[in-house]
């Protein structure tokens with residue numbers, strides 16, 4: 001008798017994680033039906049036409065930036081995180097487009113050392129310290145935001161990682177956008193990779209910029225007057241009618257090759273060898289949220305996004321390779337979370353700042369899991385990771 005597989009044979013989704021089912025052909029809901037919608041992920045289908053239009057717009061936009069360029073003003077803002085994607089954007093804007101970007105880094109209080117080191121490396125090498133602004137004042141606001149999500153998360157189907165990431169990103173982008181408004185800079189450029197299209201493709205429209213710039217009511221109760229200064233105020237919303245900087249995600253339309261980016265940055269010594277890995281540069285909050293979701297839902301939430309990358313790989317050999325390596329990572333992350341060797345220092349400082357111990361959090365999770373009809377499957381999946389039986 002052949003046992004039914006737990007992992008989708010085409011991607012890396014696991015049966016029973018966040019409502020995912022594997023059918024008799026060993027395919028997950030997403031692979032069986034591209035139109036499948038899960039509260040945590042749905043495939044956005046971007047047509048060639050949309051991509052082409054976006055790329056044309058991008059080329060025109062760069063040209064108009066170059067025409068307006070006077071060397072005195074900033075041509076655009078780049079959201080600069082110290083990760084490989086935003087670092088490569090900085091390189092492209094300066095060395096290929098010959099433009100003068102303002103690099104804005106928002107410190108959420110939980111940036112990794114690797115990201116900071118990468119930043120120092122790049123700014124020194126490219127002599128860009130004067131173009132860089134590090135904004136640290138909103139750290140207490142970010143802490144409250146994380147506190148809100150970690151303490152009030154109450155769902156049976158929606159991952160904490162997705163929620164907290166979206167709302168944190170919204171605030172990071174809003175703070176950069178406010179800089180664009182104050183400094184009269186017409187563009188905010190974000191280095192989202194082609195798979196980061198869960199909400200926006202190529203450009204965020206004005207209504208969404210305003211919506212993302214306003215805290216949700218439940219969160220607002222957690223925030224004080226001093227926190228609201230980091231969100232859009234009514235005057236700014238009014239002003240956007242006259243001057244509305246565009247928020248663009250160029251990697252959604254221009255060629256994006258992860259290996260090319262890493263090779264370019266390493267050969268130019270903009271980041272240290274082996275330090276371009278998003279797992280290293282991603283913030284500690286995501287990692288703590290991954291821990292939460294693994295204990296709460298029995299899987300690694302990252303997989304939703306990475307499964308999409310696997311599915312998109314059309315060449316059978318590359319598809320296979322990509323599936324294998326993401327799956328390996330899935331198991332590795334899972335295992336290291338479960339045996340407490342995952343991002344130990346970062347995790348410790350995150351929980352200390354939040355005012356909760358990991359044990360307390362795990363206890364809360366256990367209670368919620370216990371009330372979840374899916375508990376058995378969740379525990380099974382956790383056990384499979386622990387005992388190397390996930391296959």
Ligand SMILES: [Zn+2]
Pocket residue numbers: 008009010011012013027028029030031032307
């Ligand atoms: Zn699948």
